[in-house]
Amino acid sequence: MGCREEFASILNNTKLNNNASKEEFNQVMQPLMQFIWNKAPSTLYKFRECSEYSFDAFAKDEIWLSKAKLFNDLHDSLIFFDKQAILDYTQKILTLPNLQNTLTDLKSEEGPLEHMVFSNPEVKKQIVEKLNLLGEQGILNILSDFLQRFDVFLEQAFSELKESVRNQTKMACFSGNIKSPLMWAHYANNNKGFAIGYDFRGGDISQCSFCPNRSCGKIRLATIYPMIYSDRRFDATAYGMWQIEQYIKRNIGIQTETDFDDPLLALRIALYKSNDWAYEDEWRIICSTPDPFDNQSDRYPISKKPIAIYFGCQIPNIYREMLIHIADKKGIAKYQMYVKDDSQKYELDFRPI
Secondary structure, three states: OOHHHHHHHHHHOOOOOOOOOHHHHHHHHHHHHHHHHHHOOOOEEEEEOOOHHHHHHHHOOEEEEEEHHHOOOOOOOOOEOOHHHHHHHHHHHHOHHHHHHHHHHHOOOOOOOHHHHOOOHHHHHHHHHHHHHHHHHHHHHHHHHHHHOHHHHHHHHHHHHHHHHHHHOEEEEEEOOOOOHHHHHHHOOOOOOEEEEEOOHHHOOOOOOOOOOOOOOOOOEEEEEEOEEEOOOOEOHHHHHHHHHHHHHHHOOOOOOOOOOOOOHHHHHHOEEEHHHHHHOEEEEEEEOOOHHHHHOOEEEEEOOOOEEEEOOOOOHHHHHHHHHHHHHHOOEEEEEEEOOOOOOOOEEEEEO
């Protein structure tokens, strides 16, 4: 089993609920974090074009994170809902000829909706009270109207959910392969740019990583993870079903849960990517912050000093000299990429400057 497959297995087996205490959270997350700390490469690379924005970020030791909506992959963090399965399931339960039985079952201990709406005793009490208040005909009218527009609702709801996910989580992407011609061509302006090397081992992601002041309103908590490459998008059908359940509850006046009972859902979604991108050998920083301004912005930076800089084979000399000057002030290693004439491999190599 490869590194990424092993990580995927650990992540899929990591189960948390929204009511977990800090101690429970740390205990459950420990195997995942320990794996990352042990497996993170000694150097990960950020490929850059030569621009004022890139130079400024390098000079200031800034890594900028942005939402998936701005990435070049249209499928990045794009969840999959099995719409037909959800539609069939809901219509089966709420088919008009069966509504009489459904309403009876709703009030029973083990009805077909027991797992859906009776998530706790207090919710069950609310539902039974509401059913008694509305009466059978009132419930029939609500559900009948709901079924008539259910398909349209699904399409609109899932579209909004997909875009919401792609607009929320802030991320930064790195590669484990500095010798990849594709990475240099795609992300460093056809070898005319540069790459910056970072060491994230031990969870040392940014200046906030080991800060004891966890109550700081400006804190930016970041973790780095290996991407999971797959030929299928992340299946969020369970999340979609939960959204439908909340919608049904709201339509009959029942209090709904504020959060889906998987605090790691956004993380899971952000870490799945098509096999077509496997050549990137990507690791991804995912960051959270209590700052509402940061959360609403398209991007924001975290502070992290690099350990090295790599110059593309075709970088213009004027930019190379500017970057060397910045690197020398930082006291970091400098390397020049080049094509090895005596190698049969389609890869680049580097030599120290």
